[in-house]
Amino acid sequence: MAKSTGDELKMESMRAIPPDSLRTVALIAAVGLNRAIGKDGQLLWRLPEDMRHFRDTTRGKPVVMGRKTWESLPETFRPLPGRLNIVVTHNREYSARGALVAASLGDALQMAGDAPEIFVIGGAELYRQAMPIAHRLHLTEVADRPDADAFFPEVNADAWEEVSREAVRAAGTVPDFAFVEYRRRKH
Numbered sequence: 713m714a715k716s717t718g719d720e721l722k723m724e725s726m727r728a729i730p731p732d733s734l735r736t737v738a739l740i741a742a743v744g745l746n747r748a749i750g751k752d753g754q755l756l757w758r759l760p761e762d763m764r765h766f767r768d769t770t771r772g773k774p775v776v777m778g779r780k781t782w783e784s785l786p787e788t789f790r791p792l793p794g795r796l797n798i799v800v801t802h803n804r805e806y807s808a809r810g811a812l813v814a815a816s817l818g819d820a821l822q823m824a825g826d827a828p829e830i831f832v833i834g835g836a837e838l839y840r841q842a843m844p845i846a847h848r849l850h851l852t853e854v855a856d857r858p859d860a861d862a863f864f865p866e867v868n869a870d871a872w873e874e875v876s877r878e879a880v881r882a883a884g885t886v887p888d889f890a891f892v893e894y895r896r897r898k899h
């Protein structure tokens with residue numbers, strides 16, 4: 713897929729979410745110190761507390777994901793229960809059992825109906841497209857720099873304000889991590 717510019721991405725997504733909308737678009741991800749989020753189509757860490765945090769944060773909310781992230785979920789976990797699952801793909805024939813299929817991020821946001829909060833849950837392509845229109849980021853910041861092929865976009869401190877942080881101490885082989893929430897600054 714040809715890479716779109718930031719402005720084009722923003723325009724495309726704003727057709728679904730006008731700037732004065734009361735809806736919140738939130739991104740949720742587990743991110744390394746090098747912004748790593750995945751390798752070979754898989755997650756980088758198995759953090760049970762983070763799984764719980766993800767489940768509790770997104771419960772009852774529509775979740776939007778790229779086709780590759782959908783396919784990376786174990787079949788027993790998809791669709792993610794208790795949430796409207798929306799999968800974005802260019803493939804018009806694609807079928808995802810238990811999920812809606814959208815032709816673009818903008819379409820996915822429209823399919824979420826009038827839900828007040830929508831979560832974009834990955835992967836790298838979807839985060840990149842949703843970042844320009846996101847209001848909130850829920851990042852699990854992991855104190856690790858793993859080898860990776862999928863990365864979260866830069867979180868620019870001029871644009872994003874940290875509003876909460878809960879540190880979690882490492883146990884066994886699991887690295888330290890923190891649940892951090894950011895809100896887009898109003899300029």
Ligand SMILES: NC(=O)c1ccc[n+]([C@@H]2O[C@H](COP(=O)([O-])OP(=O)(O)OC[C@H]3O[C@@H](n4cnc5c(N)ncnc54)[C@H](OP(=O)(O)O)[C@@H]3O)[C@@H](O)[C@H]2O)c1
Binds near residue numbers: 784817
């Ligand atoms: N650490 C975390 O929190 C986290 C969370 C989620 C995922 N991940 C990781 O991220 C990696 C996957 O990320 P990824 O960037 O490779 O894939 P992805 O974003 O999950 O999915 C990419 C696919 O989504 C579809 N797509 C993207 N933009 C589209 C658009 N505008 N219109 C229509 N379809 C569109 C395309 O599907 P088609 O090719 O079918 O057209 C594209 O190939 C994996 O390693 C996964 O484990 C990590």
